[in-house]
Amino acid sequence: MSGATETNSTKAIHPVYTVTNIHTKVRVLGGTKVTYSSWVRLVKLHTKGYKVLSHIDGTAPPAKIDPTYDTWSEIDAIVLQWIYGTISDDLLGQVLDPDFTAYDAWSKLQNVFLNNKGSWAAALEHQINNLTLRAMTPLEAYCQRLKDLSGQLNNVECPVNEKRLVLQPVRGLPSKFDTVAAYINQTSPNWDTACSML
Template sequence: MATYDKVYTVTSISHLIPIKLDLSKLNYPHWSKLFSVHYEGFEVGKFITTAPTPEELASATWRKSDAVVQTWIYSTISESLLERLLNSNSTSAFQAWSFLQKIFQDNKRSKTLELTAELCNVTIGDQTVEESFIQSTKLQHN
């Protein structure tokens, strides 16, 4: 069984990650990049990227290290996301990370659809964006 001694040198990385993950700011790409730099540096990427095996779950050492990584996640997310995460009943850093990742991946799709619909409803004068585009294209070809 691998040991993860480096994980115990830092109990909170919130001072190393200057932004809090926040759904309203859509800052997941920046937050996850900064977070991954630290989990790789502390050699605990496995806790985030791989579901725990039954042997790991049975190991007190593994559970203790995983708990530290979970606290890293908790300390770097907004209060509203923390509440959602705690209500999700995730039991490992991997599950917590996956839960947050899913929220932001799902949100990206819905935000794209929302913005596309918003753009389609924008008017320029008395024309929609689409009508204005068609008219400007016709003018360019004449």
Template structure:
């Protein structure tokens, strides 16, 4: 997700996935289409949505794909999936870490590298 946010920042479309935090923001696009720039906002939002869809696995895509989704809605759905998985992933990693034995590796360096990973 970090690399995707960097790409959006570089292309000046970050506000399509993460709404500005201040009301005084002077971004050229809002998180929803409005008034006279609807067509342009929708076009750019569709591009960002394509980026999201093209960078995730097919199983994630089918999980978050909804008609008339905006890029912000797709981004939020993805974030929710990954946040929901944090506790399960933490338990898995703790168990894997505890079960990693030095005797399973050819050197201390290989063992330490596995623990880092």
């Protein structure tokens, strides 16, 4: 009798129940500081690590009459909370639905970001083309903003190749950067090297 009690009390809990604060693992998606592709990578990484990737990858849930359905539904509600808890209030308003599963919310967010690719791409291209160091200082923030815009363009299937990304910050630099700008133009280093040179 004590053996059965011991087995029940030592039964392992699902890893999803060990997450107490998703914000320490996944940053809030708002479209500017955290790009959609970065957010997707972080969420997928954590759903895989906590053994709940099947809740967002399109895997069919068990039937409602299946004995595992209640547990699945409870875990799905936790994953849905992760999604809702890591998006901005504006995005939450677009995807909040009382009947959604985690996969429904995941798909809706994907549609929000990818269905308007043309208009997103045009707006992002405008931003990246008009961003200058004079408009945004310090230099680290300027380089990070260019990288973020590049990531967002990649999300809408208009990738910025590394050469263009490296040459973009050189444009419009103050004259004190002339020597390093000329060197970057001539050698086309990778992004990290160009940023550290600046």
